[in-house]
Amino acid sequence: MKEVDIVFALTGDLFRNSRALKQIGALSAAGYTVHVLQLEGDSNPFSLGKEVEVQSVEVASGSGPAYFNRVHRAFSKAMTSLDARLYHASDLYVLAACHRASSRNGSKYTYDAREYYPHVASTAGRPWARWWWARLEAKHIGGASAVFTVSESIADALSSDYGIDRPVLVQNYPIMRNLRSGESESSGGIRNAVGLEDETLILHLGQMKAARGCKNLLRAMPRVRNAHLVFLGYGPLSEDLKSMASELDLTHRVHFLPPVKPDTIQEYIESVDIGVTLLRDTCLNHRYALPNKLFDYIHAGIPVLGADLDEVNRLIETHTIGMTANSAHPEDIARTLNLMVESPQREEWKLNSRTAAETFRWEYASQRMMHPVKQILDG
Numbered sequence: 001m002k003e004v005d006i007v008f009a010l011t012g013d014l015f016r017n018s019r020a021l022k023q024i025g026a027l028s029a030a031g032y033t034v035h036v037l038q039l040e041g042d043s044n045p046f047s048l049g050k051e052v053e054v055q056s057v058e059v060a061s062g063s064g065p066a067y068f069n070r071v072h073r074a075f076s077k078a079m080t081s082l083d084a085r086l087y088h089a090s091d092l093y094v095l096a097a098c099h100r101a102s103s104r105n106g107s108k109y110t111y112d113a114r115e116y117y118p119h120v121a122s123t124a125g126r127p128w129a130r131w132w133w134a135r136l137e138a139k140h141i142g143g144a145s146a147v148f149t150v151s152e153s154i155a156d157a158l159s160s161d162y163g164i165d166r167p168v169l170v171q172n173y174p175i176m177r178n179l180r181s182g183e184s185e186s187s188g189g190i191r192n193a194v195g196l197e198d199e200t201l202i203l204h205l206g207q208m209k210a211a212r213g214c215k216n217l218l219r220a221m222p223r224v225r226n227a228h229l230v231f232l233g234y235g236p237l238s239e240d241l242k243s244m245a246s247e248l249d250l251t252h253r254v255h256f257l258p259p260v261k262p263d264t265i266q267e268y269i270e271s272v273d274i275g276v277t278l279l280r281d282t283c284l285n286h287r288y289a290l291p292n293k294l295f296d297y298i299h300a301g302i303p304v305l306g307a308d309l310d311e312v313n314r315l316i317e318t319h320t321i322g323m324t325a326n327s328a329h330p331e332d333i334a335r336t337l338n339l340m341v342e343s344p345q346r347e348e349w350k351l352n353s354r355t356a357a358e359t360f361r362w363e364y365a366s367q368r369m370m371h372p373v374k375q376i377l378d379g
Contacts, residue, residue, distance in 0.1 A: 001083045004053075005032040005377060009075055009098055010090035013041025014054060018262040018292055019114060019172050020090055021048075026366040028052050032377065037078050037094075046261075063122065065132060072097050085377055086110065086145075092117040092137055099140045108145040108376050113137075113167060116154045119284035121211045138162055146372035151311045153288035170369045172292045174266065174299045176361045190230060191271045194255040200227040200341050203272040203302070205265070205293040208235030211286065213278025213307065213327040218244050221254060223334035227341055230255045232269070266300040274340055275302040278327040281309055290315065299357045303349035305336060319356045321349050 006027055010020055014036055027034050028051040036048075040056035048054065059074045061067075071093045079087070079101040087098035087109040095111050102109040118134035141147060141158070147167040149155050159166045191197060202224070208214050214237055221229055231241060231254070238256065245254040260268050269275070275297030279286040290311050297304050304322035306312040313324050325336035340346070 001081055002035070003083045004035045005084065006034045006086045006088055006373075007037060007079060007082050007084040007098070007101070008034050008088045008090060009037040009079075009094040011039050011059075011071055011093040012091070013043050014038040015043040015045050016041055016259070017090075018174075019112075021262060022175060022362050022366065023090075023112075023369060024048060024052055026362075026370055027373070030370060030374070032373075035082055035084070037075055064129065068093055068136070076100055080104075086373070088112070089144075090114070092133065095140045095144075096136065099143060109143070110146045110148070110373070110376070111141060111144040112170075113141075113147060113149040113154065113158055115150075116157060116283075116285040116288055121280075121283045121286065124283045134161070145376050148369060151288050151290045153311055154285075157284070157288065168368055168372060170365050171290060171295070171360070173295050173360045173362045173365045174357075175263070176299070176357065176363060189267065189271050190232065190257070190269050193257055194228070194230060196228060200274075201272045202227050202229045202274045202276060202305075202337065203269060203297075204229070204231050204233075204276045204278075205269065205296060206233045206235075206291070208233060208237040208241055210237065211280040211282050213276075213280055213333075214241055215244065216280075216327060216330045216333060217276060217278055218248065218250070218254065219330035220334035220337065221250055222248055223331065224337045225341065227273075227337070228253045228255065230257060230272075232257045233259050265296050269296070269302065270300040272297075272300070272302050273346070274305055274322070274337065275300070276305045277312065278305070278307045278325070278333065279309060279312070280327050281307065287311075295360050298353045298360055301350050301354045301357070303340060303346055303353065305333075305340060319352055321353045321356060 014020055024034055028049050034052045036054040037057050057074050057078050059070050075094050075097040083105055085107050087102045089095040089098040089111045098109040118130045123130040141162050142164055148170045149167040150171055155167045155169055218241055245251050277291045277293050281287055287309050288311055304316055306316050306324045307327040308324040316322050316324055323336050323340055326332040
């Protein structure tokens with residue numbers, strides 16, 4: 001049986017998960033050996049250092065309780081050959097497997113509630129599904145030696161729902177670093193990639209998925225004056241969005257680019273004029289979310305158009321870095337984008353974003369994660 005300090009389990013492609021990559025980097029930098037169990041994706045893997053080993057677990061795709069059962073069995077089986085001092089569940093799907101493995105080995109487990117899982121978009125209007133996931137989370141969350149989450153609202157909700165100590169807040173802040181490292185995919189940046197020099201550039205960063213406002217953003221563009229839109233990323237809606245752009249006669253003003261590595265994003269996008277995050281208000285998880293892309297925009301010094309949701313609205317207003325719109329209404333998105341494009345406040349928003357970036361740093365957030373981990377492992 002292989003002995004390691006930490007088994008880090010997640011359902012998803014590790015090399016597309018910026019939060020998990022940063023967490024693993026912090027753990028390995030502290031000298032801990034980390035064995036990662038992931039679901040293999042289509043991204044190109046890269047070395048995470050000698051302290052980190054990545055193993056892919058094969059699970060047939062799906063959703064709901066049946067998918068959870070397949071994930072649980074596969075990850076539980078993979079963990080039988082691993083003797084860890086700490087099992088870390090990076091999402092709800094692997095929480096039960098980490099609990100089971102830690103009990104078998106007499107060790108500890110931790111849980112990263114990076115979503116408000118019983119209230120995600122897929123459970124909206126499905127009370128039985130919501131009940132099932134809440135029951136699963138309730139069964140295992142109380143035994144975790146530490147629970148982490150991404151926003152104040154989710155921390156409050158989890159504490160109230162399950163009667164646990166308030167989870168440790170570890171936001172999705174980027175790493176503050178000098179990104180001008182000559183990375184080939186960063187060279188020239190996003191404007192060079194789409195062949196634009198002076199035109200106003202609006203960016204949607206990240207996955208193109210349902211309820212992320214992508215279609216309504218595209219529907220807004222015919223009303224937005226003198227601007228181009230770039231989708232930088234991947235996702236199941238990409239082909240639909242390309243077809244919509246053609247139907248709306250927008251192919252000359254809407255551009256699609258593949259994702260870049262997480263540690264090159266900020267330099268790559270820094271010439272953008274407005275960054276967009278438009279989660280739809282379809283569930284509490286969205287209302288309480290602070291998307292990764294929001295902080296990537298801030299670190300790149302880009303004014304933000306955000307959805308008018310609790311956490312996003314609070315952050316944008318508190319730091320005066322942009323505006324919000326109703327993500328359900330293309331006309332409101334268009335109206336707000338036109339205001340932002342023409343606003344004399346754009347330079348102020350840029351400056352405020354740079355200032356806020358000094359606070360929103362992974363170097364600070366990671367300390368809040370590492371403190372309980374070190375207590376668990378080192379006493």
